Amino acid sequence: MSKLFSSVEIATLALRRIGNLPTSESAPEGEDLRVTLEIMDLVLAELAGTNRVFSQIGVSLPLTLVAGKTSYLLKDALKTLYPKAGLLNPVSIWVNNAAGRQYEIPIVTRDVWERWRYGNEIGAPEMVYIDREPNPTLFLFPAPRADDPSLWFLEMVYQEQAPNVAPAGVASSVPEAQAHSLRQAWQLWLVKRLAYEIGSGPVETLPGQRLAPLKREADETFARLEARDNEADNLPPIQQAWEPGHFGQGPLVLDYFKRLT
Numbered sequence: 500m501s502k503l504f505s506s507v508e509i510a511t512l513a514l515r516r517i518g519n520l521p522t523s524e525s526a527p528e529g530e531d532l533r534v535t536l537e538i539m540d541l542v543l544a545e546l547a548g549t550n551r552v553f554s555q556i557g558v559s560l561p562l563t564l565v566a567g568k569t570s571y572l573l574k575d576a577l578k579t580l581y582p583k584a585g586l587l588n589p590v591s592i593w594v595n596n597a598a599g600r601q602y603e604i605p606i607v608t609r610d611v612w613e614r615w616r617y618g619n620e621i622g623a624p625e626m627v628y629i630d631r632e633p634n635p636t637l638f639l640f641p642a643p644r645a646d647d648p649s650l651w652f653l654e655m656v657y658q659e660q661a662p663n664v665a666p667a668g669v670a671s672s673v674p675e676a677q678a679h680s681l682r683q684a685w686q687l688w689l690v691k692r693l694a695y696e697i698g699s700g701p702v703e704t705l706p707g708q709r710l711a712p713l714k715r716e717a718d719e720t721f722a723r724l725e726a727r728d729n730e731a732d733n734l735p736p737i738q739q740a741w742e743p744g745h746f747g748q749g750p751l752v753l754d755y756f757k758r759l760t
Contacts, residue, residue, distance in 0.1 A: 501683040505676035506664040510535040513693035517703050531702050533666045538696045543661035553730050554682050555659045562653040566645040571637045585660040594624050596649040684728045691717035
């Protein structure tokens with residue numbers, strides 16, 4: 500298996516890439532390393548905030564619903580199950596009850612939520628809105644009835660926040676190595692992206708003819724990873740099949756999905 504580098508090792512490779520650390524030296528200057536780790540923390544946060552990072556999607560989180568209750572501060576509601584890194588983006592929400600009923604409900608935007616929230620607020624849950632605060636609150640519509648004998652709960656699939664890889668301690672201390680949470684395939688992209696970021700001023704100010712290839716290589720690597728190292732399945736494509744002599748008239752693969760439901 501390919502090596503999973505630590506945050507410090509990734510930062511060191513990025514510094515070498517911009518010529519800040521020759522091979523004759525085994526470790527970078529402390530402040531250069533600290534700045535590079537701070538930039539890495541920002542890059543990872545941006546990646547998580549703008550992309551579906553599958554390595555940061557944890558196990559489903561169960562949330563027991565309370566009759567008549569329509570809002571849940573997730574950090575308080577999940578208690579010890581709340582991820583250490585924090586929650587970022589919801590992926591899917593499933594409703595379950597003790598009677599065996601299970602179904603997925605939509606995660607709606609604020610404007611949709613505002614149009615519906617003052618309707619009948621009691622009944623089987625139909626939608627959720629989750630705000631964008633650092634500690635998010637989940638708003639449920641409608642809430643289970645008080646006289647409903649079934650126990651209702653949500654199963655939430657969530658993308659976690661990027662881990663904190665920024666250095667702690669005073670400026671002169673040696674930063675500790677942290678896990679960056681990406682798969683091995685993404686490490687070279689992180690090195691390239693970091694090299695571009697720190698080479699554009701924070702650590703070195705490289706000339707444009709050196710910066711441009713760094714950015715291009717990082718962008719090209721990211722595009723390949725996004726296309727290939729992503730979540731995949733082996734389901735047939737939802738498209739019309741081709742049959743010799745019957746182009747455009749073949750049977751649809753949709754019957755496969757009908758058998759699944």
